Amino acid sequence: AGAGVRAGVALNYLIWKDEAGAELYINTPDPDENKRLFDRLIVERDSIEQDFGERLIWDRMDEKKASRVRYLIQQGGLDDGEESWPAIQEAMVSSMDRLARAVLPRLGRIDI
Numbered sequence: 001a002g003a004g005v006r007a008g009v010a011l012n013y014l015i016w017k018d019e020a021g022a023e024l025y026i027n028t029p030d031p032d033e034n035k036r037l038f039d040r041l042i043v044e045r046d047s048i049e050q051d052f053g054e055r056l057i058w059d060r061m062d063e064k065k066a067s068r069v070r071y072l073i074q075q076g077g078l079d080d081g082e083e084s085w086p087a088i089q090e091a092m093v094s095s096m097d098r099l100a101r102a103v104l105p106r107l108g109r110i111d112i
Contacts, residue, residue: 006107009037011100013092017079019072020088022096024103027066035060038067040110041103051102069103071095 008028014021026034038060041048048069049055057070073091076084 006037006110008034009107011096013096014070014072015088015092016077018077020075020077020092021070021072022092022099023068023070024099024107025066025068031065034065034067035062037107037110038069041069041106044106048102048106052098056099069099071099 006028008026010025010027012023012025014023026037028034028037038058042058042060045056045058052071054071057068057072059068059070061067073088073095075088075091077088080088
């Protein structure tokens with residue numbers, strides 16, 4: 001879903017067979033703008049991670065148009081069985097809430 005702060009920036013839930021997470025995905029039509037947005041955020045990495053409460057995965061993806069900031073939860077994924085899904089879902093929602101609170105206000109202040 002769009003992040004509501006800037007066109008081309010989305011907050012995404014992630015789930016695979018063995019892991020899940022949340023990410024900020026920066027994918028405007030302009031590849032240079034994507035890298036500038038990422039670079040402006042990573043300057044604040046320490047304070048963003050402090051606000052989030054854990055370390056994040058910062059992936060500029062120089063070989064691609066987009067960039068992302070991601071958190072992978074430790075609870076598992078789809079292959080963990082339906083009895084595990086409520087805990088996984090709760091961890092995903094909590095991660096997304098913390099990611100949005102840590103990143104979106106800063107993203108809204110960036111002038112490109």
